[in-house]
Amino acid sequence: MHLITILSYFFAMATASSPHQATPLVKEGATLQKLAGDFAFTEGPTSDAEGNVYFTDQPNDRIMKWSVDGKLSTYMQPSGRSNGMFFDRKDRLWSCADAKNELWIIDKNKKKETVVVKEYEGKRLNGPNDVWVMPDGSAYFTDPFYKRDWWDHTEQPIEIQGVYFLSKDHKTLTRVIADFNKPNGIVGTPDGKKLYVTDIGDGKIYHYKINPDHSLSDKTLLCEERSDGMTIDERGNVYITNGNGVTAYSPQGEKLVNIPTGQGWTANVCFGGKDHSTLFITASTGFYSIDMNVRGVKP
Structure with a gap:
């Protein structure tokens, strides 16, 4: 197991200098661990109820599983070119499968997919990229356009690169954000009241109030940074x-800590492990983890 020491210790950034943070985020003495490598490009980490972490190696069209006992296996291949993923309260694995520009739910036992969305107003989606599922089973997902080598089309199917809301019965799809350059990462608070979305094309991250009818309001800038995935x-x-x-921000937009990976691009992040207090990171060809003083949350 390869260890990468965190550069010039960043713990000072995560101390109680902020009234919103009682203790450092990163566990004292923790180092970034490279758990696995030699992938084509890692993305989409998400953990199930037990703390097992699933992530994608999209160019190789597979979903990998890192178990709570530290074992790596191929969970599903082919996987519809899965990208961003998320486990819901029923422990179902949602996947942005952009082989055919679809949103899937994957049965954990049978490893079979159900296509829940593939078009909007009769047009093929641009390419679902990331998804977050609400406590009630409805979902928000981003739909940017990144031309893929495995597509047989070159034109953007839908002019707007938008963010969509899918009703809990999976029958109604509504565009809820239409003014982004290129939406990408998406995540919400466990109470289902606030949604964070990255506009990677404009280098900004916003949060919104989720209204009772699932529309969004009160658009507020969190920070001016590009971001791929979020947790x-x-x-x-x-x-x-x-x-x-990886950089952590408080809900008020204060930068708290930076965790360098030493990779050219860090794509995504999630909490997992037996007590959900390990941060798992997908960065270029590698898969990493670091021990934290905080736990992740689920809706």
Whole structure:
């Protein structure tokens, strides 16, 4: 197991200098561990109820599983070119499968998929990228356009690169954000009241109030940074990913800690492990973890 020492210790950034943070986010003495490597490009980490972490190796069209006892296995291949993923309260695995620009729910036991969304107003989706599932089983997902080598089309199917809401019965799809350059990462608070969305094309991250009818309002800038994937901890801190590794922001937009990965691009992040207090990171060709003083949350 390869260890990467965190550069010039960043714990000072995560101390109680903020009234919103009682203790450092990263466990004292923790180092970033490279758990596995030699992938084509890692993405989409998410944990199930037990703390097993699933992530994608999209160019190789597979979903990998890192078990709570530290074993790596191939969970599903082919996987519809799965990208962003999320486990809901029923422990169902949702996947942004952009082989055919679809949103899936994958049966954990049979490893078979159900296509829940594939078009909007009669047009093929641009390419679902990331998904977050509400406590009631409804979902929000981003639909940017990144031309893929495995597609037989080159034109953007839908002019707007939007964010969508899918009703809990999976019958109604509504566009809820239409003014982003290129939406990407998405995550919400466990009470279902706030939604964070990255506009990677404009280098900004916003949060919204989720209204009772699932529309969004009160658009507020969290920070001016690009981000690919995101996750949230039990304190409400938001972890973003980009070329600088993983950076945590308080809900008020205060930068708390940076965890460099030493990779050119860090794509996504989630909490997992037996007590959900380990941060798992997908960065370029590698899969990493670091022990934290906080736990992740689920809706």
